[in-house]
Amino acid sequence: MKALVYQGVESLVYGDMPDVIPQDDEQLIKVEAVGICGSDMHAYLGHDERRPAPLILGHEAAGTIQGGKNDGMRVTVNPLVTCQVCPACKAGRENLCSKRQIISMMPRQGAFAQYIGMPMRNLVEVPAHVALGKAALAEPLAVSWHAVRLALEALHPSMERRALVIGGGAIGLAAALALRAMDVNDVVIVEPDEKRCAFLANSCDQVAVHSTTKSFPIVIDAVGYGVTRASASAMVEPGGVIAHVGLGDDAHGLDVRRATLQEITFIGTYTYTATDFRDTATALFEGRLGALDWTQTRPLCDGATAFSDLRSGRVAAPKIILDPWA
Numbered sequence: 523m524k525a526l527v528y529q530g531v532e533s534l535v536y537g538d539m540p541d542v543i544p545q546d547d548e549q550l551i552k553v554e555a556v557g558i559c560g561s562d563m564h565a566y567l568g569h570d571e572r573r574p575a576p577l578i579l580g581h582e583a584a585g586t587i588q589g590g591k592n593d594g595m596r597v598t599v600n601p602l603v604t605c606q607v608c609p610a611c612k613a614g615r616e617n618l619c620s621k622r623q624i625i626s627m628m629p630r631q632g633a634f635a636q637y638i639g640m641p642m643r644n645l646v647e648v649p650a651h652v653a654l655g656k657a658a659l660a661e662p663l664a665v666s667w668h669a670v671r672l673a674l675e676a677l678h679p680s681m682e683r684r685a686l687v688i689g690g691g692a693i694g695l696a697a698a699l700a701l702r703a704m705d706v707n708d709v710v711i712v713e714p715d716e717k718r719c720a721f722l723a724n725s726c727d728q729v730a731v732h733s734t735t736k737s738f739p740i741v742i743d744a745v746g747y748g749v750t751r752a753s754a755s756a757m758v759e760p761g762g763v764i765a766h767v768g769l770g771d772d773a774h775g776l777d778v779r780r781a782t783l784q785e786i787t788f789i790g791t792y793t794y795t796a797t798d799f800r801d802t803a804t805a806l807f808e809g810r811l812g813a814l815d816w817t818q819t820r821p822l823c824d825g826a827t828a829f830s831d832l833r834s835g836r837v838a839a840p841k842i843i844l845d846p847w848a
Contacts, residue, residue, distance in 0.1 A: 559661075595647055819845055
């Protein structure tokens with residue numbers, strides 16, 4: 523099969539790889555759409571020791587089951603594989619499973635390829651009216667859905683349901699969409715990049731600004747750098763909630779003194795539960811997360827150029843989808 527393989531810092535090579543042989547509990551999936559995630563970019567830049575070269579990256583996938591009783595079923599893929607038997611899994615918190623694995627991270631190869639193998643429990647059937655390019659967005663949308671759900675559960679009932687999202691990439695935009703789907707209608711995205719900010723406002727129906735001096739009960743940090751943690755600390759209202767999604771760096775930034783004196787709740791969030799993923803997919807299929815027309819599609823064989831364009835800021839769209847068969 524053909525695949526896009528990470529070979530080292532800023533090096534991706536498209537070529538032949540061994541065919542996928544599904545395990546006994548897995549389905550063979552023909553990948554028809556796979557998104558480029560921020561974590562893929564971190565690996566591409568050599569910033570993720572969990573993703574050593576050589577490795578097939580990519581975990582935001584949708585496609586069609588090949589063979590067996592489910593042959594031809596269109597599915598979107600939950601890439602998080604868990605043990606199903608540990609206390610976390612039994613409690614419905616599969617994302618905290620001590621044995622969790624995710625495709626695109628060793629020991630599991632990713633979905634920048636023509637085929638992958640995944641357990642049936644990780645697949646959600648996609649209705650005929652939903653394009654697989656949109657179905658592939660279920661994964662990044664689920665990341666933000668999980669973060670927003672946790673933030674709203676932690677918010678004191680006396681506080682207003684207003685939110686600030688730091689970062690207008692796919693996760694930030696997905697957070698804004700999830701907030702709206704959960705009846706938080708006063709949402710502002712802060713995005714310093716001029717092209718992306720304009721795209722969010724003009725093409726995604728979002729309130730997007732370069733900066734703000736307002737404070738908010740809910741702040742979603744969808745970037746995860748020291749400077750954005752500092753911004754989140756400064757802009758959250760007393761008694762409010764910060765949900766931290768991004769994994770940009772581990773630099774200082776969180777104002778622990780202010781968080782203590784003002785009883786600010788800080789929540790680290792990672793991926794999603796199986797229920798979050800399915801709830802997100804349902805919301806996507808029902809159109810509750812908007813038109814989802816803010817992506818750009820390119821052939822997988824041009825994936826190296828796509829990464830380079832993202833690296834240099836030449837892409838305004840929050841998400842690039844790669845097509846392994848184009």
